[in-house]
Amino acid sequence: MPECRPVLKTLLTERWGLRYPIVGAPMAGIAFGPLARAVTEAGGLGCIGIGAQDPVTRIADESQIASDGGKLRFGIGLMEWAVRLRPELFDATLEAKPFLIALSFGDVAPYVERVHAAGAILATQVQSRDAAIAAERAGADIIVAQGTEAGGHTGEVATLTLLQVVLEAVKLPVIAAGGIASGRGLAAALAAGACGAWIGTPLLASPEAHNSQAARDRVVAARENETVLTRLFDRVQNIPWPTQFPGRALQNDFTKKWHGHEDAAANDPEAMTTFRRAKDKGDYAVSFIYAGQGVGLVDRERAAGDVVRDIGDGAEALLRKRFRELFV
Numbered sequence: 001m002p003e004c005r006p007v008l009k010t011l012l013t014e015r016w017g018l019r020y021p022i023v024g025a026p027m028a029g030i031a032f033g034p035l036a037r038a039v040t041e042a043g044g045l046g047c048i049g050i051g052a053q054d055p056v057t058r059i060a061d062e063s064q065i066a067s068d069g070g071k072l073r074f075g076i077g078l079m080e081w082a083v084r085l086r087p088e089l090f091d092a093t094l095e096a097k098p099f100l101i102a103l104s105f106g107d108v109a110p111y112v113e114r115v116h117a118a119g120a121i122l123a124t125q126v127q128s129r130d131a132a133i134a135a136e137r138a139g140a141d142i143i144v145a146q147g148t149e150a151g152g153h154t155g156e157v158a159t160l161t162l163l164q165v166v167l168e169a170v171k172l173p174v175i176a177a178g179g180i181a182s183g184r185g186l187a188a189a190l191a192a193g194a195c196g197a198w199i200g201t202p203l204l205a206s207p208e209a210h211n212s213q214a215a216r217d218r219v220v221a222a223r224e225n226e227t228v229l230t231r232l233f234d235r236v237q238n239i240p241w242p243t244q245f246p247g248r249a250l251q252n253d254f255t256k257k258w259h260g261h262e263d264a265a266a267n268d269p270e271a272m273t274t275f276r277r278a279k280d281k282g283d284y285a286v287s288f289i290y291a292g293q294g295v296g297l298v299d300r301e302r303a304a305g306d307v308v309r310d311i312g313d314g315a316e317a318l319l320r321k322r323f324r325e326l327f328v
Contacts, residue, residue, distance in 0.1 A: 026077020033065025080106025183314015
């Protein structure tokens with residue numbers, strides 16, 4: 001781990017040894033070794049995201065990069081429904097020896113014992129009170145309350161509401177996720193009782209992200225009201241995401257035409273051909289970029305480390321200022 005000088009005192013800084021209570025979201029297809037390493041080197045905890053169709057060898061390869069050959073802590077994120085289909089993904093994750101394993105979008109109970117036996121912390125993203133209680137009973141170590149503002153697959157309850165509900169429902173430490181893209185967002189989450197923030201969208205315009213310049217440019221140009229929560233891109237790619245978890249993506253011509261008519265799009269040969277060609281070419285007027293409502297705060301391409309430091313330092317400064325204003 002890099003030398004840390006924690007000032008914001010939470011579980012993540014006091015026990016995990018982070019400089020900032022920030023975890024990089026394990027965004028499948030985006031958060032590979034370089035992004036995870038950059039987040040960790042800046043004082044957060046970087047995570048690798050593994051998708052349902054990723055080759056199993058990617059886990060070891062990206063872990064070597066994220067850990068700088070075993071020198072740095074990192075996390076790996078998996079979807080539980082994908083692990084059920086491909087258990088080798090979970091096996092390879094354990095072999096990579098991450099500090100944290102994030103297993104979400106399904107029941108974590110069958111995996112708790114093996115995660116703990118491997119010496120890892122088990123986190124899980126939840127989108128409701130019932131899911132949080134079930135995760136606590138199953139033996140998870142930390143809950144990530146993921147609001148609907150989040151990019152990618154999520155639920156339908158807003159982050160602040162969900163965070164309050166989850167904090168009241170469980171005794172486990174809770175990380176807030178969804179819409180946190182500035183020091184103000186982190187400060188708000190900490191003030192409410194979260195022990196940190198789980199950030200993804202603020203890192204989409206970082207050069208360490210595994211995306212294209214065209215994608216980063218589109219993220220920078222997008223505003224907070226230009227996303228849509230949809231199952232469209234899962235249907236046209238025939239990806240078996242559980243239906244209760246639609247994906248939040250940037251709006252484009254394709255969503256304007258087909259959102260709400262996902263099954264029709266998946267059964268329309270012309271629509272399917274158009275989508276496949278656009279995905280191959282990186283044409284984001286049709287293809288997808290998963291991004292949260294915090295995209296409205298991403299106004300330029302920036303190194304991931306700068307994003308982490310600005311959010312962390314900004315939260316610290318704001319909390320100090322507000323404390324003086326409110327209590328002194």
